[in-house]
Amino acid sequence: MKKLILGVALLASIFTGCTSSDDETTATVVTGEITGPITADKTYPLGTYTLKGIVKINSGVTVTFDAGSTITCDKTTGDNALVVVNGGKLNVNGTASQPVVFTEKSGIPGSWGGIIVYGDAPIKAIGGVTTSTSEDGNALPYGGTNATHNGGSLKYVRVEYAGAKLADGTKENNGFTFYSCGSGTTLDHLVSYKGADDGYEFFGGTVSMTNAISYGNYDDAFDWQDGWQGQNNSNWYGYQVNKGNFGMEIECSNNNNAFWPKVTDITLKRASGCTPEVAGDVQVDAFQFKKEGNGDFSNVVIDGYGNYTEASVVYQGAAVKIQDVTTNTDQVNASKIKLTNVKITNTTQVTPVGATAAISVAFPTGQFTTSTTTTGANLTTGAWSTVGGVNLLQ
Incomplete structure (x- = not known):
């Protein structure tokens, strides 16, 4: 009888061990809502999230997204965008097989404001001024003397259906908008997909971008002003399919x-x-x-x-x-x-x-x-x- 009990216990331990090992190799996908402002460091693990409102990452705060996540807006709830205020950081750790996707529920170009990053790298705006105010509806200052400004690391990120005006902004936003971002910011393997304005727009700064796709955006595939001077840009691919300007x-x-x-x-x-x-x-x-x-x-x-x-x-x-x-x-x-x-x-x-x-x-x-x-x-x-x-x- 003692031998039988010992055998059952041994089998139980074997099966329990297998279950534990399987759990460790199976990623848990979480769900949640993202609202702002974000005032403390935050990591969003692999999951499906709803982004609601103009979500600002405050100065001194780092927000991280793990690979494979999907973040969805809904234009019927009002203006939506993800904004990195100067001094904040956005780290998106996508991979080639598991990109991080920011999208909008309706799938209609021009349905949200996209990703907007602010810095204090050098600019020369109209009149030669070295600081200016954004035209994106946030009306935030940009420009400065910090050529190595670091707004985070965006790797393997796709933005879909952006290009909306925010609040009383004077123009539409883009898939990705970079206001005076510096060379410490990493932009690599990005996709701007079917937005109602530019795929990417740089307002001055020294940041560079590598391995970028602009697909089906209504205005320009790539656009810049205010003395943007990134030096290490490579592998840019723009494809204008239905509507498109330059x-x-x-x-x-x-x-x-x-x-x-x-x-x-x-x-x-x-x-x-x-x-x-x-x-x-x-x-x-x-x-x-x-x-x-x-x-x-x-x-x-x-x-x-x-x-x-x-x-x-x-x-x-x-x-x-x-x-x-x-x-x-x-x-x-x-x-x-x-x-x-x-x-x-x-x-x-x-x-x-x-x-x-x-x-x-x-x-x-x-x-x-x-x-x-x-x-x-x-x-x-x-x-x-x-x-x-x-x-x-x-």
Whole structure:
């Protein structure tokens, strides 16, 4: 009898051990609601969350999201956005197989404000001022002297259906908006998907971004102003599918700066049938430079920026368009705009042109070169670049 009892006890211990081991390898998915302001450090483990309101991460606070989480807004509840105030940090630890997704319930572009990060890195806004106030409805200050500002680490993050105005903001927000973020901020493997404004917009700062996809955003794939000067940008992929304006809209807020950003390995594509965001406001070029915009771009693929017809008027899409005389004089002629190893297909105007006949564009030798072997962005596909079973990179 004692032997029988001992045997049963042994078997029980074996099965109990197996159950414990299985529990340790099975991740628990939690649910919850995220509201703000967030005033103390917080980690959100793998889960499905509802983000409600304009949630601000306060200065001195770090918020972390674990890989694989989904955070959903509902526009019917009011304005929604995730805002990192200067001094706060957002760490999103997604992976290629388990990205972190921020989305909106209706799946309609322009349904929430996206992710907005503030810093105090250098800017030069209109009039050459070094600080300014945001236009996103938060009306927060940005700009400063902290070139290495650290707003956190965003890795393998997707933002869907953003582009809403917040409160009385003067413009729509983007998938990702960076106000004077510094070089200590990490932006890597990001996706901005089907928003109603730009995929990404930089307002000054020194932050750089690597491995970024802008897919199906209504305005520009990539946009910046206020003297953004990130130097280590690479692997940018923009695909404009239904509505879309410029592949890149580049301006420096009318400041003739001695600095400029640098981006390598770029692909800008425009699908057949893609129309401008607003009828009557035709913007169908891959690169547009205006208001003293400049930059150094290499290994660039441009495809699909062909003719667009509206009200019987044919508009010729351009690989590169210079919008105003001042930008042509100060930036093109002074060799502050450089595009090298550019491969252009299915695009009407393959040489840089001015927006009007009065702007005669002639890049200095070596500042604009083409190639038939350019590869553009080189991104590895995976769950991070797939939405609804569709590979965004195809």
